Amino acid sequence: KAGVTQTPRYLIKTRGQQVTLSCSPISGHRSVSWYQQTPGQGLQFLFEYFSETQRNKGNFPGRFSGRQFSNSRSEMNVSTLELGDSALYLCASRRTDRTDTQYFGPGTRLTVL
């Protein structure tokens, strides 16, 4: 069974631009979460989607948004990029909203210049 896939794997943007990252969960998984990993802050929760609805949101500004489609695929958008948004963005999926374990994708490395 294929794991969580994320595209693109690497991305370079400049300040002020916007970016969209994509995540395809494990087949049959309906919950998708996004995390940001930076050297200073570690892994931090961004938001979770289940059945196209945002269920939970972390402490990030409104420039960070996401959505989930009917096939459970998810996208994350960051507008007006700042240098501090440079990070590894990780997507994770779980089967249902009652499942305890999340499985992570390989991440998208975003560099903001």
Next chain:
Amino acid sequence: DQQVKQNSPSLSVQEGRISILNCDYTNSMFDYFLWYKKYPAEGPTFLISISSIKDKNEDGRFTVFLNKSAKHLSLHIVPSQPGDSAVYFCAARSNSGAGSYQLTFGKGTKLSVIP
């Protein structure tokens, strides 16, 4: 304020010996704990988990122990192998109800297993 703490940034262990990675937490609402292993340029790989109603869970070479009263958990790897060299993250889930799910991670411990 860090709710999940891994106080040892790094740990070196000889091959064949036991590796013990520690994690402390402060939030009493955490009810499920997970350990992930991460290699550079890859996403975290799930290793083992434990519910707050248990005090031990074992899976092959990996055992996780939970001490709720001390708000402490540990991951034991026996015997340690060079392929275990990676960064290990402790994560905790808070039960905020309605199926809502959010993991809080520690900063990680880099394990080096020396051949």
